[in-house]
Amino acid sequence: MKLHVSGDVTVPGDKSITHRALMFAAAAEGESRLRGLLPGADCQSTASVLRALGCGVPVLPADGSEIRVAGRGIAAWTAPVEALDCGNSGTTSRLMMGLLASRPFSATLTGDGSLRGRPMRRITDPLAAMGARFREHGAPDRLPIEVIGGPLNGIDYRSPKASAQIKSAVLLGGLGAGVPVSVTEPGLSRDHTERMLTALGERVETSETGDAVNLRLTPSGRALPPLDMAVPGDPSSAAFLVALALLADEGELRIRNVCVNPTRTGFFRLVERMGASIRFENERLAGGEPVADLLVAPAPLRGIDVGGAEVPAAIDEIPMLAVLAARAQGETRITGAGELRVKETDRIAALAQNLRAIGAEAEELEDGIVVRGSDRPLRGGIRAFHDHRIAMAFGVLGMRPENDIQVDDRAVVDVSFPGFWEMLERLGAR
Ligand SMILES: O=C(O)C1=C[C@@H](OP(=O)(O)O)[C@@H](O)[C@H](O)C1
């Protein structure tokens, strides 16, 4: 039996851009029009958190059709009656902390079991240095956390990690308080916040010194204007379909309208080094983001070494890369990816355990993983550990005809890619 993957598809809207579009629309003055928003559970969490603050954000439509958000400015946000439930979404909790830090009220943020296990002082430390106060209501460094907002000072923050959530929380803190802030990070993390702020008329300057990148926001003090934008397809979701096409025996897959912002395309560069060829067609700019159609066909893959500086632009795609490596020739060694241990689950442990459970060879490193590829059938059950990307990565590998992989929790993909299983079935006709 052969795996044939062909078609012409689109993926749901980018998750990072959707979160930010909703937050900026809720902080703007005037009616924003937003299209192509990701209707996944994480972005629904952002929408419902904003509603609980008095913002008129509707439930996100399943088909990505246009919504209108009547923004009355961040000053019109009101104290929530109950704790703000961020669900499974790290981005919701951490970016909202930045926006709430300057509000003249307190608000408690919480989330599901996975999110309550993730570190938060990386966000509350710099915001506290700006003058915000926080009360941890659970374990140290964990949600639920009460944000007691108020006037903030500017900061020049040196972030220990290339993290867009840390950077964005500080920038949004500065924006809400109307004070200049700068963040220096060891390598550029995804830059959607800066791009969107610039598109909204705010001044963000970027400078590079050695490997470090400095972003400086000098808020204009003007009200944010409403947005009119179409969110492009999520490259992190496209990565699963690219992997499926690479693993196929025949066919050719076109994925249209994918965000190809260079801070997000690390996975595509890495699989090219493994032997793939991905054509970017029809490259254009849309809403301040580079967008393209991707064309990909099956290719034999070889193992590669992936190191520190390459990780940030592929951070959410490392699970798919490591799983793909089980079908590559030779060894793939991923290091400098310790951040994977504090995502929706410990992704390094989850990958190693699941790869071994289906008969692949994998060795856990403190900050990464080594996977030795083979072409033997891979069979068995895997645990998603309530992590959408773990579930999807093994779902893709399970499409190879010689493999038989059962994913214990298939529903978890709704966090970032509603309709994932249906699309996999439709594309991967055997
Ligand atoms: O800012 C964002 O939208 C995101 C930043 C990344 O997290 P870190 O900032 O923790 O690297 C990424 O893993 C996450 O999926 C989304």
Ligand SMILES: C=C(OP(=O)(O)O)C(=O)O
């Ligand atoms: C880590 C992720 O998201 P978040 O941090 O927003 O939960 C992800 O989507 O892989």
